[in-house]
Amino acid sequence: MNDTVWSYRDSTWSEDRDLVGYEVEADGGSIGTVDSASTETAAQWLVVDTGFWIFGKKRVIPAGVVVGMDHDAKRVIISMSKDQVKAAPDYEDSEWAHEDARLRHAAYYEPYAGQDRA
Template structure:
């Protein structure tokens, strides 16, 4: 699994270690993605699982912490760099076991690295 900036919240993101983002609204520049369902806080594995509601057939997506640009605790929002379409075409998230599956996380990491993140 690739480690580094993609799998850790950036210093400028506003994230405070141990802060729960569950329930926060996640958005890109081109619209809302969904709400944070779960989060993983282990260093070099930090990510969010976001319930996308109906825009992605009622599924969830796994978002690496490194693509989070701004966390606004007051407004309970998380902003991300990629567009909705970029996130929509990311490797599908199907089961909870994928949040720790090295092969799946590598696939997700490779996808976002190919986009320049």
Template structure:
């Protein structure tokens, strides 16, 4: 089931309604960008991360379950995937994918149980 990837882990420290826009995003092996948009909707929580020059200014969509910790003092979000795993995720185009259930399923399968990188990476 992929629906669990769209919810924050209880241990992530996420507070509903908190504005994460502008927070730095750290993969297990370094910075990947900044939060450009996020959703707190129950069962549909995610981060849209602007990667800047890291992968040529592309955006990536990360399901909330990839978040392991949020540090409001440092304004950082830590995720449990490597840069390479995030770079290899299904390609994201904001105008096409934010409301697309097929893309959501594809991404949920990639990051979720049974996907190529399932389970904690840290």
């Protein structure tokens, strides 16, 4: 897997932090809250509950698209727009263990990883 997609720019952002409940902000506003966060060393991501914004769908947000964190405000800032997140593949917990699901997500998010916010 592409390290840029699955790694935080600053490793201290997630170090010893529980990110569940943090608001996730894209260009254009909030996309939802962190429902769960990976603790894998090789690949890190957030699962975001979008609520009613995308009809209750969840999205995987790879660590590589995170451009900032405000732990005081409990907010994660990403490099993508709301429309780009909306167009992302749906997250299905039952499929996530399969490598092809992770590769599909990596391919979608790779152009946005490592970029600054629009």
